[in-house]
Amino acid sequence: MKNEALLLSFSKLFGILALVLWGFSLAGSTFSPDTENILKPPLLLFVLAVASLCMGSAFLWKMRTPQTRLLCLYTFIMLIMLWLSPVILQSSPVSAQWTYGIYYPNTQFISQTGGIDPAAYTFHNWPGFFILDYSLSAASGTSCLDFLAFYGPLLMQILMFVPLYCLFKNIIPNPNHRFAAIWVFYLANWVSQIYFVPQGVGVFFLICLLALITSPGFSLAQGNAVSHRVVVILVLAALTVTHLLTSVAALLCVAALILSRLVKGFNLGILAVVMVGCWTIYGAATQFDSQLPEFVNRAFELENLFQFSSAGSGGEAGAAFLQISQVRFIFSGLFAGLAVLGVLLSLKYRHRFDFPLLALEGVAAVILCSMLYGSEFWTRAFLFSLVPIAYFTVKLLRNRLSTLIMVAVLLVAIPGHLLAHYGAVSDMVSRFDVSAWQYLENYTQRGYISGGISYIKPDYLNLSLKKLNWQDGLLVGQDYTGRYPQYLQIGRSTDVDWVYYYGDSQYVPALETVLEDSSGYGLIYQNREMNIYFNQGAN
Structure with missing residues (x-):
């Protein structure tokens, strides 16, 4: 005892x-x-x-x-x-x-x-x-x-x-x-x-x-x-x-x-x-x-x-x-x-x-x-x-x-x-990633989505940034047809993901610099950790 x-x-x-x-x-x-x-x-x-x-x-x-x-x-x-x-x-x-x-x-x-x-x-x-x-x-x-x-x-x-x-x-x-x-x-x-x-x-x-x-x-x-x-x-x-x-x-x-x-x-x-x-x-x-x-x-x-x-x-x-x-x-x-x-x-x-x-x-x-x-x-x-x-x-x-x-x-x-x-x-996602997702949910109806939180839904297509290349001033890939608007979520979590998966700490900052100066993309949303760049597409 x-x-x-x-x-x-x-x-x-x-x-x-x-x-x-x-x-x-x-x-x-x-x-x-x-x-x-x-x-x-x-x-x-x-x-x-x-x-x-x-x-x-x-x-x-x-x-x-x-x-x-x-x-x-x-x-x-x-x-x-x-x-x-x-x-x-x-x-x-x-x-x-x-x-x-x-x-x-x-x-x-x-x-x-x-x-x-x-x-x-x-x-x-x-x-x-x-x-x-x-x-x-x-x-x-x-x-x-x-x-x-x-x-x-x-x-x-x-x-x-x-x-x-x-x-x-x-x-x-x-x-x-x-x-x-x-x-x-x-x-x-x-x-x-x-x-x-x-x-x-x-x-x-x-x-x-x-x-x-x-x-x-x-x-x-x-x-x-x-x-x-x-x-x-x-x-x-x-x-x-x-x-x-x-x-x-x-x-x-x-x-x-x-x-x-x-x-x-x-x-x-x-x-x-x-x-x-x-x-x-x-x-x-x-x-x-x-x-x-x-x-x-x-x-x-x-x-x-x-x-x-x-x-x-x-x-x-x-x-x-x-x-x-x-x-x-x-x-x-x-x-x-x-x-x-x-x-x-x-x-x-x-x-x-x-x-x-x-x-x-x-x-x-x-x-x-x-x-x-x-x-x-x-x-x-x-x-x-x-x-x-x-x-x-x-x-x-x-x-x-x-x-x-x-x-x-x-x-x-x-x-x-x-x-x-x-x-x-x-x-892991931050509250800022969620806020960017909520913007897409509330103010868009269709589109190509890259970066940020994935968006798996009819009329939306996720395009991996890894598979996109510059062509005629746009980031496009095999599945991109220009049929829908394009939304690029670029921010802290995008950079973290890129470093984690590919070990490259330079790509995302360089991409963001190019997007800021690009005539093909406009900044439509911004918070402390995430920006959303927009391209209207062919339609």
Whole structure:
């Protein structure tokens, strides 16, 4: 009992220290981790704050008495630290640019017409997320765009916590170890897809499905209870119309759990095949008309597995881009290594869920080899590996030496998470970028867009600055016909992107100088960090 009381006291001390350090770290002017400033104030204070919270949690993980309430509190503080700090410091979540440029136009069409148009809006082939997004705005009576762009990621982590805890409660006997698995899941996840985005909502439904399948009641009734069937149908239906890859992953997960004999019978598998298959063939037919041939050509070409995504861009990637890519591979490998150690320990500390979780990791391997998402196949496969990684990593808490290894790796992983998650400066957008986007949204109807936040919408075409060349006083490319007006968003973020991707710090300033003196372009919008140059086009 004395040891328990001592561990609890140390935990509370580190918890208080974490809050104090976090408060001091928020005195910084921005949130932009990179390899040069990650171990300098104020980011160093932020790293120490999360590390202190991790230590406070680790003391509780080793206690024999359940500490659910305090561990739950620490987990929520961790989520707030990692996902709200960028917003507090006037930066943005990684997904903000997609929320404005990609997802909002899809939701806007539904709100204006009350229907979907898969031919014009590719994402409408899986409209579940956008219907949900529209429903939230309709229920609130106002647009939730800005709120969800900046605060949606944190809310998504909190929402994900519920089925995640239920899942780990089903498969991890020790109550304190369940929270260790949750820590590993969130800390290992640098992939910016578990946000308020289509795949994020899809993963939420997938984890709900896994939590249901692994529940004791489902196992006893073998999934035949009416309530279980209804919930499974609803979750599968919602998942199927929300995100293709995640619905395919769900189908493979069900198959894996049937093969591992965790799920008895084939009813659930048949249901998943019917729902995913029917929607894929019928509901997403427009998408497959354009994407299926390309997918078939590259699917399971294993020689491409170890090519960095930058290799496909002509080998011109900047040093910063390559550096962050390497950090992400090393960081992911760090957690994969912990999971491998956990698998080895499972030979000694066996549990009936060990083989089913290995089967789920096999699903991630299939996703990896399929290369359905082209250059993103590594990140999507790692995303589906998070649950097995978290499950096997907490096996290390079973003895003292492996516990020390696990906690040491988690502490080292904290700055790694910041670099892997937020280190790609091109993923971040400022409030000034959003203001420029709002100008285009409010005062234009069509056009060619280059630079700034992407604008994926019918009658708008994004032209990469990299593919534009000067011709007759205009910046034009292969897809430029002069049919629409042209808008060039040139500013601080454009320069940052160019340096990050191509390592060239001279191009954007020189381009801006030329545009200022050009007779073909006029300055129609300006704020502190972004200018928009306009060319009327042929019409």
